[in-house]
Amino acid sequence: MAALGRLLTDADAPMRLRVAGVIVLLYAQPLTRIVQLTIDDVLHHGETTLLRLREPASPVPAPVTALLLAYIADRDNMNTATNQASRWLFPGRRAGRPARPDHLSALLSKIGIPAAAARGAAVRQQLLELPAPVVADAIGYHDKTTSRLLRENGGTWSRYAVGDHTRSPASWAPDPLADG
Incomplete structure (x- = not known):
């Protein structure tokens, strides 16, 4: 996406x-959110940076991490006596x-976004x-909304099975003869 590249480098x-x-x-978040x-929603530990938009927090890619941390170190509207201790990522x-x-x-x-x-x-x-339910969960949308948007765009995830895919079905057992 050209706009993203421009924001990262301009x-x-x-x-x-x-x-x-x-x-x-x-992250497809509304400006109201x-x-x-x-600044407490930006979790930075070693090489990992997460943005807490909801639980669990979302990973932040390296180029965005650099921009985000540089911004936090020098946020706007922090020099006035009324905002010096502000925790808002975007203080007013x-x-x-x-x-x-x-x-x-x-x-x-005004900057083209x-x-x-x-x-x-x-x-x-x-x-x-990604499947609509995964996107819905990641960005805080209702799954019916993302499913509708997917249909409108001719998406191909219609056969994705919603649910917990980390557990095996009760009747399933690994084949002891299969080469792992």
């Missing part, structure tokens, strides 16, 4: 917009409040790569 775009845009494009994230101008989603959306549009359209494209791309 040093002229404000870091806050680059990070917000990447979260929209990678993104502005509610705190008002003390104790996150950025407004409508304001963030307008700013993203229409948030609603980008979010829809991200969901549709994920549905081409």
